[in-house]
Structures are given as C-alpha cells and as structure tokens.
Amino acid sequence: MAEIKLTYFNATGRGEISRLILAYANAKYTDERIERSDWMTLKPTLTYGQMPVLSYNGVTLAQSITIARFLANEFGLAGKNNIEKAEADEVVDALVDLQNAGYVVVFNKEPEKKDQLLEEFKAKAKTSLTHLESRLKSRGGQYFAGNQLTWADLQLFNILEAIKVLLPAPAEDYPLLKDLSTRVGDLPNIKKWMETRPGQ
Amino acid sequence: MAEIKLTYFNATGRGEISRLILAYANAKYTDERIERSDWMTLKPTLTYGQMPVLSYNGVTLAQSITIARFLANEFGLAGKNNIEKAEADEVVDALVDLQNAGYVVVFNKEPEKKDQLLEEFKAKAKTSLTHLESRLKSRGGQYFAGNQLTWADLQLFNILEAIKVLLPAPAEDYPLLKDLSTRVGDLPNIKKWMETRPGQ
Numbered sequence: 001m002a003e004i005k006l007t008y009f010n011a012t013g014r015g016e017i018s019r020l021i022l023a024y025a026n027a028k029y030t031d032e033r034i035e036r037s038d039w040m041t042l043k044p045t046l047t048y049g050q051m052p053v054l055s056y057n058g059v060t061l062a063q064s065i066t067i068a069r070f071l072a073n074e075f076g077l078a079g080k081n082n083i084e085k086a087e088a089d090e091v092v093d094a095l096v097d098l099q100n101a102g103y104v105v106v107f108n109k110e111p112e113k114k115d116q117l118l119e120e121f122k123a124k125a126k127t128s129l130t131h132l133e134s135r136l137k138s139r140g141g142q143y144f145a146g147n148q149l150t151w152a153d154l155q156l157f158n159i160l161e162a163i164k165v166l167l168p169a170p171a172e173d174y175p176l177l178k179d180l181s182t183r184v185g186d187l188p189n190i191k192k193w194m195e196t197r198p199g200q
Numbered sequence: 201m202a203e204i205k206l207t208y209f210n211a212t213g214r215g216e217i218s219r220l221i222l223a224y225a226n227a228k229y230t231d232e233r234i235e236r237s238d239w240m241t242l243k244p245t246l247t248y249g250q251m252p253v254l255s256y257n258g259v260t261l262a263q264s265i266t267i268a269r270f271l272a273n274e275f276g277l278a279g280k281n282n283i284e285k286a287e288a289d290e291v292v293d294a295l296v297d298l299q300n301a302g303y304v305v306v307f308n309k310e311p312e313k314k315d316q317l318l319e320e321f322k323a324k325a326k327t328s329l330t331h332l333e334s335r336l337k338s339r340g341g342q343y344f345a346g347n348q349l350t351w352a353d354l355q356l357f358n359i360l361e362a363i364k365v366l367l368p369a370p371a372e373d374y375p376l377l378k379d380l381s382t383r384v385g386d387l388p389n390i391k392k393w394m395e396t397r398p399g400q
Contacts, residue, residue: 048294048331061286063293070286086261086270093263094248131248 002074004029006067008052009036010199012162014064015052017092018071020154023193025075033199065096072151079145087145091135091152095159098128102163118166125167132156133174141176149184157184202274204229206267208252209236210399212362214264214299215252217292218271220354223393225275233399265296272351279345287345291335291352295359298328302363321366332356333374341376349384357384 006022008015010033022029034042034051043049047062054060054067056074061067069089072078079085101124105117136144144152160170160181171178184190206222208215210233222229234242234251243249247262254260254267256274261267269289272278279285301324305317336344344352360370360381371378384390 047335049327056283059283061290063290066286066289066293069289070282073282073285082270082273083256083259085273086266089266089269090261090263093266127249135247 001028002057003055004057005032005055006030006052007032007034007055009034009039012158012199016162017064017068017151017155017158018052018054019197020158020190020193021068021071021075021077021151024077024154024187024189025071026189027075031198065092068092068151068155077149077151077154079150080148084146084150087139088150088152091132091144092155094128094132094135095152095155098125099159099162101125101128102166105166121166125163125170129170129174129177133177136176136180143180149187153180153184154190157181157190201228202257203255204257205232205255206230206252207232207234207255209234209239212358212399216362217264217268217351217355217358218252218254219397220358220390220393221268221271221275221277221351224277224354224387224389225271226389227275231398265292268292268351268355277349277351277354279350280348284346284350287339288350288352291332291344292355294328294332294335295352295355298325299359299362301325301328302366305366318366325363325367325370329370329374329377333377336376336380343380349387353380353384354390357381357390 004022004027006015006018006029019031046053047060050062052064052067053062054070056070061070069078069092072088079088101121105114105121108114108117139145140147143149144156156177157180160177163170171181185194204222204227206215206218206229219231246253247260250262252264252267253262254270256270261270269278269292272288279288301321305314305321308314308317339345340347343349344356356377357380360377363370371381385394
C-alpha cells in the first residue's frame with residue numbers, strides 16, 4: 001500500500017478535491033494540516049512556496065490540480081482512456097476557473113468593492129454553470145466523462161459546496177448539475193467524509 | 201490517422217503549446233485561426249465561450265491545457281507512467297501561473313499602473329524561475345519528467361518565448377532552464393515551426 005501524505009492548510013480550499021478523491025477511495029493517508037501561524041516558516045522549504053503538497057511513496061508533488069489528477073489516476077477515477085481523461089480534465093479546469101472567480105471576492109482587500117465583485121462573480125457563475133449543465137447533458141446527463149464516476153464529478157460537488165459562501169443554492173437552476181452533485185454527496189464514503197472532516 | 205483541427209486566434213497565447221506539440225510530432229492538422237472581427241459571432245457557439253477548441257476525430261474538447269495534455273498523451277509526450285505524467289503536469293501548471301502573471305500586465309487597461317505591474321511581474325518571474333531551476337536540477341537537470349522530452353519541456357520553451365515581451369532574456373540567470381529551452385528550440389521540428397509559423 002502506498003505511503004501517502006497530503007499537506008495543506010486546516011481548510012478546504014485547494015486541498016479539498018484531493019481529500020475527496022482519497023475519501024472516495026477509502027485510502028489510508030496522513031491528512032497533515034498546517035496552521036496559519038506556522039505557514040511562513042514552512043513556505044520557503046516548499047518547491048514552489050505553495051500548498052498543497054503530496055508525498056507519495058517518497059516522491060513529492062506540488063500544484064493542487066496536478067496532485068488531484070495524479071490521485072485520480074492512481075485510484076481509477078481519471079477516466080479509462082485519453083479521451084475520457086481529457087473530458088474529465090476539461091470540466092475540472094472549467095470548475096477551477098469558477099473557484100478562482102470566487103477567490104477574487106473572498107480574498108478582496110477593498111471592502112468598498114465587495115458588492116460589485118460579488119455581482120461580477122454571480123454573473124460568472126451563471127455563465128459557467130450554464131455551460132457545464134449543457135456539457136453534462138451532451139455527455140448523457142449522468143456523469144461528466146465516460147458515463148462513470150470520475151474526479152470531475154467529485155470536483156463539481158466540491159466547487160458547488162465551496163461557492164455556497166457566495167451563492168447559497170448554486171445549482172438551483174441547473175437540474176442535471178444538482179442531481180449529479182446530490183448523487184456524489186450521497187455516496188457513502190463522501191457522505192462520511194463530509195460529516196466528519198475537520199477544519200470546518 | 202486522426203482528423204485534427206485546432207481553433208484559436210491568429211496569435212500564440214493559450215493555443216501555442218498545443219501547436220508546439222503538434223509540430224514536434226509532425227502531425228497533420230488544420231490550424232484554424234480566427235480573426236478578432238469574427239470572434240463575437242463564434243463565441244456564443246462554443247462550449248465554454250472560449251478558445252482554443254480541439255476537434256479530434258469528431259470529439260470536441262475545450263480548455264487550453266486539457267487540449268495540450270490530451271495531445272501530449274496521444275503523441276507520447278506526457279510521461280510514461282502516473283508519476284512522470286504528474287511531474288510534467290506540475291511544471292506545466294507552474295508555467296501557466298507565470299503566463300497568467302504576464303497577462304495581468306499585457307491586458308491591463310490602466311496605463312498608469314503599467315510600470316508597477318511590470319515590476320510585480322518581474323518579481324513573480326524571478327520566484328517562479330528560481331523554483332523551476334531547482335526543480336529541474338532535482339530531476340537530473342536534463343528534462344523535467346522521466347529524463348525524456350515531455351510537453352513540460354515544450355511548455356518551458358513556449359512560456360520563455362512568450363514572456364520575452366516583458367523580460368527580454370528571461371532565462372539568463374538560470375543555466376539549466378536556459379540550456380533545456382535552447383535544446384528544445386534546436387529540435388528540428390520545433391525550429392522549423394518557429395521559423396515558419398504564422399501570426400507573428
């Protein structure tokens with residue numbers, strides 16, 4: 001069995017998609033959580049000065065989506081061939097764009113701009129979710145790639161959860177996305193993770 | 201032989217890494233280039249309202265890095281196993297971060313901020329390239345993944361070329377990056393592409 005350690009802040013953020021993949025796979029791993037007070041000491045020791053970082057049988061990998069894709073490949077959640085892998089990658093990338101748009105609001109340091117940025121985010125979310133709903137439909141409506149669960153479906157669930165701080169019911173107007181996200185959340189290992197995960 | 205069409209602006213930008221992979225592989229494909237004047241007509245017809253778009257034996261894929269990774273997989277440039285693929289992905293993601301930092305300067309619409317943004321970009325580039333130099337060294341110094349050419353090495357060449365508009369000799373202080381990028385540029389198919397590519 002592989003020796004796995006995932007290092008990230010004690011928060012969901014850019015580490016959570018990897019944790020969801022590991023939870024789904026029921027993998028044993030060390031969920032190392034760094035407190036903000038220790039971050040500036042750790043940062044200069046990291047390859048890109050960033051977290052998350054994955055240690056996998058002694059190999060260290062950085063970049064959040066690289067780590068998640070690697071875990072998805074190792075645990076059979078990446079798609080069965082190059083096309084399916086790319087179909088999943090495409091959806092993950094579109095969802096990261098949406099996540100990044102949310103971070104623009106959350107990490108904004110100018111309080112007077114908050115309302116305007118929130119409106120811009122809502123418009124961006126509407127466009128993204130409309131595109132994703134139609135992409136899911138074009139691929140059969142059940143799953144985003146290969147008509148089987150992949151990490152793209154976990155990422156949908158993850159990002160819809162994450163943007164609830166800005167948009168309380170993000171999938172309300174998107175029946176296929178809402179249904180897929182609900183099905184992901186009802187998977188026993190995912191449900192258990194969501195009920196017991198730390199850092200909330 | 202696969203039927204391939206890559207659609208993007210008549211520019212390098214986010215389409216060029218895929219074109220470099222196709223050039224290296226000496227693949228036959230349609231290099232469809234959209235003029236700015238036609239863009240607003242085309243945009244609403246696209247899955248995410250974005251380019252590049254790849255058509256591959258009738259399957260359509262979006263998201264620039266998804267497309268490039270798919271082509272890298274198809275043409276044997278992605279790495280030989282999950283670890284090597286992730287090592288290449290990690291470097292590609294770090295280089296995209298650098299590219300995005302460059303776009304903040306290039307697409308900035310407030311001329312009075314240009315100098316400040318350029319200084320911020322130069323600081324970011326210094327950090328990124330220092331990290332990448334040390335990553336390349338830790339992986340043996342010849343190539344970024346698996347000690348063979350992968351799309352991560354093509355992406356290094358691509359991004360170092362792209363940021364020359366902001367930083368004329370970006371790899372001057374990074375001997376391993378400079379050497380790798382030079383070796384990539386000297387590959388016959390890459391050299392030929394750089395000498396004959398349109399849209400410059």
